[in-house]
Amino acid sequence: MAGPPKPDPKKADAGKKPAEDSQEQPDVEQVLFQGPLFGRESNLKTNAKLVQAALVPVKQMMSEALSRRAHTVLMEPREGRVSIRFVIDGIPFPAAAVPGQKGVAMVQMLKLLAGLDPNDRKTAQAGGIKAEYDKLPFQLMVESVPAGGGAERVRIKIENRKVLRQKPSEVGLPESLKLKIRDFTSSRSGVILICGPPDSGVTTLSIVALHSVDPYLYSVYNLADMRGKELINVTEFKPEPGHDMELTFDRILRREADVLFLNPLTSPQDAQTIFQYSDRLSFIMEIPANTPIEAMQKLISWVGVDEVVKGLKCILTQKLIRKLCDDCKQAFRPNPLLLKKLGLPPETSVLYRAPVPPPPEDVKAQTVEELCADCDGVPYHGRVAAFEMLEMTDTMKEVIAAGGDPEAIRRQMTADGQTTLQKDAIRLVADGKTSLEEIQRTFNPGGSGAKKKPMKARPKPPAQG
Numbered sequence: 001m002a003g004p005p006k007p008d009p010k011k012a013d014a015g016k017k018p019a020e021d022s023q024e025q026p027d028v029e030q031v032l033f034q035g036p037l038f039g040r041e042s043n044l045k046t047n048a049k050l051v052q053a054a055l056v057p058v059k060q061m062m063s064e065a066l067s068r069r070a071h072t073v074l075m076e077p078r079e080g081r082v083s084i085r086f087v088i089d090g091i092p093f094p095a096a097a098v099p100g101q102k103g104v105a106m107v108q109m110l111k112l113l114a115g116l117d118p119n120d121r122k123t124a125q126a127g128g129i130k131a132e133y134d135k136l137p138f139q140l141m142v143e144s145v146p147a148g149g150g151a152e153r154v155r156i157k158i159e160n161r162k163v164l165r166q167k168p169s170e171v172g173l174p175e176s177l178k179l180k181i182r183d184f185t186s187s188r189s190g191v192i193l194i195c196g197p198p199d200s201g202v203t204t205l206s207i208v209a210l211h212s213v214d215p216y217l218y219s220v221y222n223l224a225d226m227r228g229k230e231l232i233n234v235t236e237f238k239p240e241p242g243h244d245m246e247l248t249f250d251r252i253l254r255r256e257a258d259v260l261f262l263n264p265l266t267s268p269q270d271a272q273t274i275f276q277y278s279d280r281l282s283f284i285m286e287i288p289a290n291t292p293i294e295a296m297q298k299l300i301s302w303v304g305v306d307e308v309v310k311g312l313k314c315i316l317t318q319k320l321i322r323k324l325c326d327d328c329k330q331a332f333r334p335n336p337l338l339l340k341k342l343g344l345p346p347e348t349s350v351l352y353r354a355p356v357p358p359p360p361e362d363v364k365a366q367t368v369e370e371l372c373a374d375c376d377g378v379p380y381h382g383r384v385a386a387f388e389m390l391e392m393t394d395t396m397k398e399v400i401a402a403g404g405d406p407e408a409i410r411r412q413m414t415a416d417g418q419t420t421l422q423k424d425a426i427r428l429v430a431d432g433k434t435s436l437e438e439i440q441r442t443f444n445p446g447g448s449g450a451k452k453k454p455m456k457a458r459p460k461p462p463a464q465g
């Protein structure tokens with residue numbers, strides 16, 4: 001069970017003994033690989049040569065990625081090398097460019113660790129590695145895709161193996177939205193949908209929505225495949241083999257269930273069945289769509305306007321926005337015009353922004369990187385979420401009944417005072433959690449300024465040539 005003995009990071013640090021192996025970095029805790037996921041096996045013994053060549057560099061790469069809070073690692077062939085980038089808080093930072101052969105060996109090693117076939121470079125493969133870092137359990141989801149000429153692109157998604165953030169307060173869901181979800185699920189009827197672009201935390205948000213339900217008043221059942229993750233205060237329900245959705249819902253109704261959590265909604269047939277039962281059960285699930293309005297359009301095409309008006313309660317989404325570094329953010333007094341433009345109360349006395357770097361001609365001044373050890377001058381650390389909830393108010397029902405034109409839905413959301421991403425992002429600015437510049441960058445990707453002002457990466461230029 002226990003892996004090789006792991007040095008206590010604090011002790012190792014106190015010792016200050018330089019690592020004997022010059023490749024080891026004494027200040028970075030090392031990740032432990034604990035075997036492939038999904039019942040696969042990896043035969044390290046028959047690949048001893050590969051292990052000898054590439055295990056240490058792979059370990060170092062993943063350890064550094066974890067120490068820098070990366071949530072994704074990208075490995076891509078580029079000009080005879082393998083370029084490695086760490087995606088931190090949604091922004092890719094160049095991490096290294098390793099010579100071709102070593103890079104190829106690292107890619108093979110990762111596949112081997114994930115129980116995939118390291119020698120098959122012509123087929124897209126996907127697997128996972130169980131890992132531990134800094135006493136926390138992780139899973140590293142490895143995906144390899146052929147990139148032509150025998151080269152491969154690899155994407156490693158780093159996920160915490162235990163869902164730690166489950167409660168509405170843990171992701172910053174405003175109390176008002178939590179209470180709305182509570183209200184929507186209190187009548188044992190209606191459908192709540194959660195949507196968002198890939199990698200926007202949709203699954204986490206759907207779990208948060210589920211945990212907004214009062215578990216002491218209502219019985220909540222899970223029918224979704226959580227891939228080993230555990231839901232708190234929720235009863236797992238396994239459908240009988242051979243039972244379709246209707247039979248399963250009938251069975252669960254006999255148990256006096258109130259709220260059901262389902263797998264993402266992907267077919268018109270499932271949607272029709274769910275809406276058929278939405279007068280007897282509350283449902284919470286994801287729907288693949290980038291925005292609530294897109295989800296609404298999809299839903300209308302699947303079940304029709306009448307069912308949507310009758311059964312839908314709300315569609316929830318979120319956008320992750322980088323959080324200003326608490327150690328180096330700068331306060332400023334906003335002028336009344338700016339406050340008015342943002343719709344903030346005139347008595348708002350302070351907002352925050354990224355620290356202003358010293359002028360380039362001042363050679364003696366410390367750079368922002370030197371000033372802040374916490375964020376390396378990025379100057380953002382972690383992410384916060386802005387939320388949007390498209391609610392089926394009586395007026396919204398009329399808009400949907402009239403056909404659900406996207407522009408009309410948008411207008412009605414504003415007229416109803418519903419929570420929109422832009423409005424909620426301003427709340428984050430007012431709370432000092434992020435900056436106006438970051439909001440602009442997030443909402444206008446590729447727009448003015450966003451591309452011209454590259455985020456500063458930790459200086460680690462890849463060796464050229």
Ligand SMILES: [Zn+2]
Nearest residue numbers: 325328372375
């Ligand atoms: Zn900082």
